[in-house]
Amino acid sequence: MTEKELQRSKSVLPIGTVMKLTDLTARQIRYYEEQGLVIPKRNEGNRRMYSLNDIDRLLEIKDYLTDGINMAGIKAIYEQHEREAEARKREMNARLTDSDVRRILHDEFMNVSGLNRKPEQGLHSQHPFV
Amino acid sequence: MTEKELQRSKSVLPIGTVMKLTDLTARQIRYYEEQGLVIPKRNEGNRRMYSLNDIDRLLEIKDYLTDGINMAGIKAIYEQHEREAEARKREMNARLTDSDVRRILHDEFMNVSGLNRKPEQGLHSQHPFV
DNA sequence: AAATCATGTAAGAAAATCTAACATGAGATC
DNA sequence: GATCTCATGTTAGATTTTCTTACATGATTT
Numbered sequence: 001m002t003e004k005e006l007q008r009s010k011s012v013l014p015i016g017t018v019m020k021l022t023d024l025t026a027r028q029i030r031y032y033e034e035q036g037l038v039i040p041k042r043n044e045g046n047r048r049m050y051s052l053n054d055i056d057r058l059l060e061i062k063d064y065l066t067d068g069i070n071m072a073g074i075k076a077i078y079e080q081h082e083r084e085a086e087a088r089k090r091e092m093n094a095r096l097t098d099s100d101v102r103r104i105l106h107d108e109f110m111n112v113s114g115l116n117r118k119p120e121q122g123l124h125s126q127h128p129f130v
Numbered sequence: 131m132t133e134k135e136l137q138r139s140k141s142v143l144p145i146g147t148v149m150k151l152t153d154l155t156a157r158q159i160r161y162y163e164e165q166g167l168v169i170p171k172r173n174e175g176n177r178r179m180y181s182l183n184d185i186d187r188l189l190e191i192k193d194y195l196t197d198g199i200n201m202a203g204i205k206a207i208y209e210q211h212e213r214e215a216e217a218r219k220r221e222m223n224a225r226l227t228d229s230d231v232r233r234i235l236h237d238e239f240m241n242v243s244g245l246n247r248k249p250e251q252g253l254h255s256q257h258p259f260v
Numbered sequence: 261a262a263a264t265c266a267t268g269t270a271a272g273a274a275a276a277t278c279t280a281a282c283a284t285g286a287g288a289t290c
Numbered sequence: 291g292a293t294c295t296c297a298t299g300t301t302a303g304a305t306t307t308t309c310t311t312a313c314a315t316g317a318t319t320t
Contacts, residue, residue: 012143012147012151013142013143013147014144014147014276014277014307015276015277015278016173016275016276016277017142017143017144017179021142025298025299026277027297027298027299027300028297028298030278030279031297031298043146043306044306045277045278045305045306045307046277046278046305046306047276047277047278047305047306047307048277048278049147065297070296070297071296071297144276144307144308145307145308145309146306146307146308155267155268156308157266157267157268157269158266158267160309160310161266161267173275174275175274175275175276175308175309176274176275176308176309177275177276177307177308177309178308178309195266200265200266201265201266261320262319262320263318263319263320264317264318264319264320265316265317265318265319266315266316266317266318267314267315267316267317268313268314268315268316269312269313269314269315270311270312270313270314271310271311271312272309272310272311273308273309273310274307274308274309274310275306275307275308275309276305276306276307276308277304277305277306277307278303278304278305278306279302279303279304279305280301280302280303281300281301281302282299282300282301283298283299283300283301284297284298284299284300285296285297285298285299286295286296286297287294287295287296288293288294288295288296289292289293289294289295290291290292290293290294
């Protein structure tokens with residue numbers, strides 16, 4: 001996962017922020033969750049915490065609804081997405097050589113462990129999203 | 131301002147999230163605010179709301195403190211930053227031709243108004259950070 | 261020794277969020 | 291046209307988060 005992807009998938013936004021960013025009501029956001037469309041992480045106090053990816057998906061849902069598509073339709077669309085993603089993944093795996101895999105795993109490791117952190121100005125600035 | 135910059139300056143994070151992201155206590159974060167180093171926006175309910183830029187600055191402050199620099203020193207550093215930024219801005223203005231300015235203003239307008247929004251898949255996806 | 265700095269801690273109030281339940285208007289279905 | 295279902299609104303009471311203010315404290319500075 002790239003740095004940017006990690007950032008986008010980090011659950012940092014409470015529902016109040018999500019409401020403003022998406023212009024949805026709390027009721028709507030929770031209902032879409034109930035329908036299995038956007039399942040946020042929870043913090044220690046059981047409050048929902050959303051990522052930027054979650055925001056994107058909520059906005060997509062909004063648009064689909066505007067287009068007259070109902071919950072069932074939207075669910076179907078996302079299931080389709082997932083099937084496609086799964087297929088791509090299998091295809092990838094089939095194509096990758098062993099050395100490719102080693103290189104990728106190495107890159108992942110360097111990222112996740114933060115060992116490749118490069119100082120910006122002197123020593124200052126480690127980004128928490130990385 | 132670019133899309134990315136807008137995103138980074140949008141105040142969307144409550145102090146609890148900032149605590150986790152920076153590994154600072156609420157007391158520390160509020161104290162740095164008291165010292166004029168990071169002044170978050172407030173929401174309607176008077177809760178502090180932070181941007182990604184705020185996070186970066188808090189992490190910088192952490193590093194400066196680790197380096198043994200005290201509040202006064204850090205303040206001085208940021209005042210220096212501001213003076214330099216101001217100088218660059220003046221320099222820019224001096225160099226820009228009228229047509230440059232017109233082009234830049236045009237770009238800004240297109241960005242802020244969101245008129246350049248390009249649909250991703252069909253009509254779906256307007257990003258709130260843009 | 262006294263003052264200052266950076267942070268901890270506690271108390272009480274206000275705001276945000278949670279779950280659960282009932283309400284409702286618009287369409288679909290019988 | 292009565293009934294159902296869907297997507298959302300609303301309310302209530304509990305819990306969590308955040309706020310401000312104040313006092314406490316160990317480490318430096320004066």
